[in-house]
Amino acid sequence: MLIHLPRASAARASEITPESVYLSRRAFMAAAGGLALGASLPLRAETGRYAEVEPATAPDWFTAKLADTQWGAVPAGEEALTPFQDVSHYNNFYEFGTSKGDPARYAGALQVEPWTVLIDGEVARPGPVSLESLVQPHRLQERIYRLRCVEAWSMVIPWLGFPLGDLLRRAEPTGQARYVRFETRLAPEQMAGVRSGFSLIDWPYREGLRMDEAMHPLTIMAVGLYGRVLPNQNGAPLRLVVPWKYGFKSIKSIVRISLLSEQPQTTWESLAPDEYGFYANVNPQVDHPRWSQATERRLPNSLFSPNVVETWMFNGYDEVASLYSGLDLRKFY
Ligand SMILES: Nc1nc2c(c(=O)[nH]1)N[C@H]1C(S)=C(S)[C@@H](COP(=O)(O)O)O[C@H]1N2
Ligand SMILES: [Mo]
Numbered sequence: 001m002l003i004h005l006p007r008a009s010a011a012r013a014s015e016i017t018p019e020s021v022y023l024s025r026r027a028f029m030a031a032a033g034g035l036a037l038g039a040s041l042p043l044r045a046e047t048g049r050y051a052e053v054e055p056a057t058a059p060d061w062f063t064a065k066l067a068d069t070q071w072g073a074v075p076a077g078e079e080a081l082t083p084f085q086d087v088s089h090y091n092n093f094y095e096f097g098t099s100k101g102d103p104a105r106y107a108g109a110l111q112v113e114p115w116t117v118l119i120d121g122e123v124a125r126p127g128p129v130s131l132e133s134l135v136q137p138h139r140l141q142e143r144i145y146r147l148r149c150v151e152a153w154s155m156v157i158p159w160l161g162f163p164l165g166d167l168l169r170r171a172e173p174t175g176q177a178r179y180v181r182f183e184t185r186l187a188p189e190q191m192a193g194v195r196s197g198f199s200l201i202d203w204p205y206r207e208g209l210r211m212d213e214a215m216h217p218l219t220i221m222a223v224g225l226y227g228r229v230l231p232n233q234n235g236a237p238l239r240l241v242v243p244w245k246y247g248f249k250s251i252k253s254i255v256r257i258s259l260l261s262e263q264p265q266t267t268w269e270s271l272a273p274d275e276y277g278f279y280a281n282v283n284p285q286v287d288h289p290r291w292s293q294a295t296e297r298r299l300p301n302s303l304f305s306p307n308v309v310e311t312w313m314f315n316g317y318d319e320v321a322s323l324y325s326g327l328d329l330r331k332f333y
Pocket of ligand 1: 087090091092093094095147148149150184205233234235246247248249250251252253
């Protein structure tokens, strides 16, 4: 598989804040140490890999998977990781409220065990699958991806997951399967933002991909980040990560995956079709009607260190360009 490594532009490197450089070096050293020891000593779950991350209790299936994880399968390259604190406290997860701190405050109420995912539609093997058996056949990989939100901020996150394509193949899509639709769990009693009735969203949150996008090797299902199980606010226990698309495509806390012959209706496109398209590929040349998409604020940042960097076409993942040859990306934004 071809993975695009970020260009080492001098301007970009100079914009990295000292703190994030420090953290990423620490993370790198932890990873290097892990590699050196890895052969003889399995990494202990949840401890030590990233020094800044609090240990968390994880379900047994996750701990078992961690021992065999392919660390650094997609490395950070030149880029500094966004600290765990920002990754887990600056979130969009409207089921728990609309401010960035709400998910960290309220998503603890989401019950993630037991968890079942329904796979249905155009597949030879439909049915409900427990999370444990869904993950079981897959080796976890660490993939360090940029996440670019449509609101013009971004992060660099070390995910743990496996290719969505591998999961879909196991369900045996029929010849009619042209799209995939995902749905987030809907549990108003656990979701402060849903209960408030304040949001315009027609729950459950839904997202979708074209089949070739879903099968692309960069597209993953994540179950962890920063060497630990996913924090609830980041979409535990199972979320999509599509790194060349705006963050809203990367749907959290998935309970249903449907293979369809028609393009599904998705949450943000239904709400504001002139602002959020089905494709939502990161594109610095197509502005949001209310703001430019040419640059982004890379977290962590502050008033004195705004850390504004250029936005790249497809978020820098040029290897997906061929999926869209012949498609007018201004029309299909
Ligand atoms: N179910 C659900 N999934 C969601 C969202 C949401 O509100 N609900 N927000 C999306 C948006 S806008 C972004 S930018 C990313 C943020 O992911 P993170 O909080 O893990 O960084 O999640 C996406 N997935
Ligand atoms: Mo977003």
